[in-house]
Amino acid sequence: MPNASEPPTTSPGIVRRFWWRSGQRTRLAVACAGVLGALAVTGAAGFSGDARLAERGGPGVAVHRGDSFEVTVRAVSGVDLFEGVEPGTGRVFGARVAGVSAAPCWQSQSLAVAENLLRGKKVRLIVKKDGDTGTDRLLVDVELPDGTDYARTVVDEGTASADVAARGELGPVESAARLQRRGLWAGGCTGYRDDALAPPSSTPQTSSTTAVPTTTTTTPPPVPTTTTEEPAPEPPPTATEEPGDDEWLARFEGKRCLLEGTRRTSPKGTEIVCTRGPRGQLRWQRAD
Amino acid sequence: MRTEDHVDLFAEAVEADPAPTRVDGGRPRGLTAEGWVRTTGWLQVGDHPVSSVLLAAVAGLLWALVGAAALVTEFPVAAGVLTLTTPVVSGVLWWLFTTRLRPASTARNVDTCRADELEPGDTIRLHGSIGPIGQVVEVALDDDARVVLHGGARRTWARDDVVHLAELLR
Incomplete structure (x- = not known):
C-alpha cells in the first residue's frame, strides 16, 4: 500500500x-x-x-416463479423431495415437487418409484414459487426426460397422493388411481385419506365399487362414494363402461411401470406384472 | 551600508537553518513542526515517482474484481457497481488522507551519496530510500558522520553508509 x-x-x-x-x-x-x-x-x-x-441445498441464486432449468438428480429423499445438480454450474438445488403429497404409509415403495424415475436422470424444473435463495427447497414442477410430468405420473400410478391445493388438476388423476386401486390405493395404505377426494361423477365405475360396506375394515378398502350397507347398484351402462380384457391389457401391456414386481389384475382375472425388460426398463407384461 | 567589520546592515538576513522547500520553492505539504517532511509514495520508475493515489486505486480495483466475481451470480448489479466504484473510492480516500488528514509531499530520489559527503542544504531521506525527508544543516565527521537536520534532529551514519538525496515535488 x-x-x-x-x-x-x-x-x-x-x-x-x-x-x-x-x-x-x-x-x-x-x-x-x-x-x-x-x-x-x-x-x-x-x-x-x-x-x-x-x-444447504439452496440454489445460491435468486429464482423466480416460472424459471426453468435442467438438473441432474443426485439424491432422492422422498417421493416429493430430491436434490439436483445443475450441470453447467455445479450448483445444487434442493427441490420439493408441487402437487405431490407423500402418504404416511407405502413410503418405501414410493421412494423406490421416485428413485427409479428421478435418480441420475436429467430433469427439467419449473419453479412454482419465488425461491428464498440458499435456504429453502424450491417448489417445482418436474418434467421427466421423456417430457412427462413427474407429479402426474406418480399420482396416476398411485405412488403418492395429490396435493390439490398446489395442483388442483391432479385431483381427478388421484381419483382415477383410487378407483382403479393402483399403488397405495390397492390396500397398502388402508384408511389413508378415505374421504380426501370424492371421485368425479364421470369417472368410470369398476368392480371395486360393487362391494364393501364402510363398516368393513378388511381389504379392499372402501371406496369413498360407497357409504351404505347395501351393495352399490350396478352402474348404468354408459360409453365409459368397463373395458374388456383385451382392451384392458392393451392399456397396460408394454407400457412403462414404476415398481418392479408390482402386479395388477384385470377385471376378468388376467394378471400383469411389472418386469424389467431387456433394456433394463420396467414394463407391464403378462404374468404368465 | 557596511560597518567597519564589512557587515552589510541592510542585506537580507541569511537564515542559518532554512526549512526544506519544494523544487519550485514553495512550502512542502507535510512539513512538520520538528522540521522534517512527511512524504507519500514508495515506488519510483526511473525519475518518475508512481502516484500513491494510483496505487491505491489499482489495489481497490483488484480487490473489487475478486469481490465482484464472488457476487456476480447472485447480485450482478452490485458486482458491477463494486467494480466501478471501489477503485475511485480507494483513490479518493487515499488522496484525502494524504492531503487533509495526514498531509504528505510527493518526493523523488535524485541521487545517492556517502554519508561523509553530505553537505549543508542537502535534502535527504532519513530512513533508507523512502519515507520522511529532512534538510541537512550541519555535518560533523569523526569515526561517523554526525548530521544535524533542520528542526534540531540529529542522525548518525557510518561514514560509508549510502544516503538518498531527494527533492520535494509538491
Missing part, C-alpha cells in the same frame, strides 16, 4: 523502518504479496459462501 511517512524523531517502529529501508524490489514483492493475500481471502470468503449455500 502507499505509505505516508512518520516522524523520524520519534523513533519509527520496526515495521516502518523495514519498509523504508527495504529496496524497491522488496517493497514491490511485499506489496504484491499483500494484494494477492487480500484477493485470496476475499475470493475464499465469497466462494466458500456459495459452497455453504450449496451444501
Whole structure:
C-alpha cells in the first residue's frame, strides 16, 4: 500500500523502518504479496459462501416463479423431495415437487418409484414459487426426460397422493388411481385419506365399487362414494363402461411401470406384472 | 551600508537553518513542526515517482474484481457497481488522507551519496530510500558522520553508509 511517512524523531517502529529501508524490489514483492493475500481471502470468503449455500441445498441464486432449468438428480429423499445438480454450474438445488403429497404409509415403495424415475436422470424444473435463495427447497414442477410430468405420473400410478391445493388438476388423476386401486390405493395404505377426494361423477365405475360396506375394515378398502350397507347398484351402462380384457391389457401391456414386481389384475382375472425388460426398463407384461 | 567589520546592515538576513522547500520553492505539504517532511509514495520508475493515489486505486480495483466475481451470480448489479466504484473510492480516500488528514509531499530520489559527503542544504531521506525527508544543516565527521537536520534532529551514519538525496515535488 502507499505509505505516508512518520516522524523520524520519534523513533519509527520496526515495521516502518523495514519498509523504508527495504529496496524497491522488496517493497514491490511485499506489496504484491499483500494484494494477492487480500484477493485470496476475499475470493475464499465469497466462494466458500456459495459452497455453504450449496451444501444447504439452496440454489445460491435468486429464482423466480416460472424459471426453468435442467438438473441432474443426485439424491432422492422422498417421493416429493430430491436434490439436483445443475450441470453447467455445479450448483445444487434442493427441490420439493408441487402437487405431490407423500402418504404416511407405502413410503418405501414410493421412494423406490421416485428413485427409479428421478435418480441420475436429467430433469427439467419449473419453479412454482419465488425461491428464498440458499435456504429453502424450491417448489417445482418436474418434467421427466421423456417430457412427462413427474407429479402426474406418480399420482396416476398411485405412488403418492395429490396435493390439490398446489395442483388442483391432479385431483381427478388421484381419483382415477383410487378407483382403479393402483399403488397405495390397492390396500397398502388402508384408511389413508378415505374421504380426501370424492371421485368425479364421470369417472368410470369398476368392480371395486360393487362391494364393501364402510363398516368393513378388511381389504379392499372402501371406496369413498360407497357409504351404505347395501351393495352399490350396478352402474348404468354408459360409453365409459368397463373395458374388456383385451382392451384392458392393451392399456397396460408394454407400457412403462414404476415398481418392479408390482402386479395388477384385470377385471376378468388376467394378471400383469411389472418386469424389467431387456433394456433394463420396467414394463407391464403378462404374468404368465 | 557596511560597518567597519564589512557587515552589510541592510542585506537580507541569511537564515542559518532554512526549512526544506519544494523544487519550485514553495512550502512542502507535510512539513512538520520538528522540521522534517512527511512524504507519500514508495515506488519510483526511473525519475518518475508512481502516484500513491494510483496505487491505491489499482489495489481497490483488484480487490473489487475478486469481490465482484464472488457476487456476480447472485447480485450482478452490485458486482458491477463494486467494480466501478471501489477503485475511485480507494483513490479518493487515499488522496484525502494524504492531503487533509495526514498531509504528505510527493518526493523523488535524485541521487545517492556517502554519508561523509553530505553537505549543508542537502535534502535527504532519513530512513533508507523512502519515507520522511529532512534538510541537512550541519555535518560533523569523526569515526561517523554526525548530521544535524533542520528542526534540531540529529542522525548518525557510518561514514560509508549510502544516503538518498531527494527533492520535494509538491
